[in-house]
Amino acid sequence: MSGAKRCIATIELTAQQRNLNDRARRDFPPGAFRIKRGAMTLDGLNIAVIGAGIGGLAVARALCLRGADVTLLEQAPEISEVGAGLQISPNGFAVLRALGLDVPLVARSMQAQAVSLRDYQRGEVLRLDLAGLQDRNYHFIHRADLIDVLAEGAREVGVKVRLMQKVSAVEGGERPCVRMANDSRFDADLVIGADGLHSVVRRALNGTLAPFFTRQVAWRAVVPNLWGRGPEAQVHMGPMRHVVSYPLREGTLLNLVAVQERAAWTEESWSQKDDPMALRAAFGDFGPEVQAMLSAVEEVHLWGLFRHPVAQVWQRDGLALLGDAAHPTLPFMAQGASMALEDAWVLVDALSAAEGLAEGLAAYQGRRDARVRRVVEAANRNAWKYHLSFPPLRWAAHTALRAGGAFAPERMLRQFDWLYGHDVTRKAG
Numbered sequence: 001m002s003g004a005k006r007c008i009a010t011i012e013l014t015a016q017q018r019n020l021n022d023r024a025r026r027d028f029p030p031g032a033f034r035i036k037r038g039a040m041t042l043d044g045l046n047i048a049v050i051g052a053g054i055g056g057l058a059v060a061r062a063l064c065l066r067g068a069d070v071t072l073l074e075q076a077p078e079i080s081e082v083g084a085g086l087q088i089s090p091n092g093f094a095v096l097r098a099l100g101l102d103v104p105l106v107a108r109s110m111q112a113q114a115v116s117l118r119d120y121q122r123g124e125v126l127r128l129d130l131a132g133l134q135d136r137n138y139h140f141i142h143r144a145d146l147i148d149v150l151a152e153g154a155r156e157v158g159v160k161v162r163l164m165q166k167v168s169a170v171e172g173g174e175r176p177c178v179r180m181a182n183d184s185r186f187d188a189d190l191v192i193g194a195d196g197l198h199s200v201v202r203r204a205l206n207g208t209l210a211p212f213f214t215r216q217v218a219w220r221a222v223v224p225n226l227w228g229r230g231p232e233a234q235v236h237m238g239p240m241r242h243v244v245s246y247p248l249r250e251g252t253l254l255n256l257v258a259v260q261e262r263a264a265w266t267e268e269s270w271s272q273k274d275d276p277m278a279l280r281a282a283f284g285d286f287g288p289e290v291q292a293m294l295s296a297v298e299e300v301h302l303w304g305l306f307r308h309p310v311a312q313v314w315q316r317d318g319l320a321l322l323g324d325a326a327h328p329t330l331p332f333m334a335q336g337a338s339m340a341l342e343d344a345w346v347l348v349d350a351l352s353a354a355e356g357l358a359e360g361l362a363a364y365q366g367r368r369d370a371r372v373r374r375v376v377e378a379a380n381r382n383a384w385k386y387h388l389s390f391p392p393l394r395w396a397a398h399t400a401l402r403a404g405g406a407f408a409p410e411r412m413l414r415q416f417d418w419l420y421g422h423d424v425t426r427k428a429g
Helices: 003-007 015-027 054-065 090-098 102-108 143-156 200-206 276-282 288-295 336-353 357-386 391-407 409-414
Strands: 046-050 069-073 085-088 114-119 123-129 139-142 160-162 167-171 177-180 185-187 190-193 212-224 232-238 241-248 253-261 300-307 319-321
Touching (some): 046 054, 054 143, 054 336, 085 241, 102 139, 102 143, 114 391, 123 391, 123 409, 139 143, 139 241, 139 253, 200 319, 276 288, 276 300, 336 357, 391 409
Parallel strands (some): 114 232
Antiparallel strands (some): 085 139, 114 123, 167 177, 177 185, 212 300, 232 241
């Protein structure tokens, strides 16, 4: 393939793809495409989406299904992802189902059966049986596999993708524009920033606010599942540290995330490699289950955990934020992907129901702001719950969890109803 073809990959609708698009429209839940009388139509609306991650691909498909003309701008030479796992909880799965992507998602993922909270040396503290969820669609998936599902979903409905498009600036107004590092520009009716932690669109709307280091770092690795671990997530909790593990790809792999509190600053980047020996040394006093997993690590990446404020301004003058660009969150609720999916659906739904762009964008922020703030705060609180250092306090907390699991297991699971039971695709009434 020539450099020019790699630079701009434009995906056009074939007759077969148009049929797929039409079928996807027909198969949506009743009312999913209903637009109230007098509301704005998205037909022919020219929209630029910056960033081909989870949120960007999802919103691009949703917009195309509602008739918009969508161009996705991605700075990488191909749509791909790093080797790591993630979790899709029922609230995120509801969006994928409404977008018509539930079947390929299920085919590429593992349905979770349980979450096991474990003391770092003494074994299981609490087991949450996910069969008790009203919607059991809680899935473990390799991040690259989810990106593949979403990218194919965008292709089949006619999203135009331009690769190697590094955005240097955006300008709002009656006709927003995206300026590239190569001095080219792209004009649109609406520009959506799904461009992650270092979002150009967020900076244009909110200025620059430096995050602060939480004094925590995380290692991530994927290892062979040599122990035949079934479809459950395990969280080994110890003083100032914890390890999360769960299987991927039909149980052939285990995804590992290990978090440690420490003062030494580490770059906020997933691409920084570290020595596996450093990981093993940091968790040397954890029990044999963790030691076995860490002994299998051959390649590991380390990144610093930084706390970012939720953006005050999500939208203005034809610019809008989505996902991590609007509300970066620490990983302690496993909600990054699901929140981006929720954003994507609500943004398109709000635009479809409004009489104009400004009204729709304002409604989008109004519907999302309080929820994502609650999720961000819940993730912040979970960090210290996993890392109790004072032995009597840790013993008391773990004893309470054991009692809850023994005498009120359903109640332990019900505490997450506000999160997992929230379906943004469900029509009110």
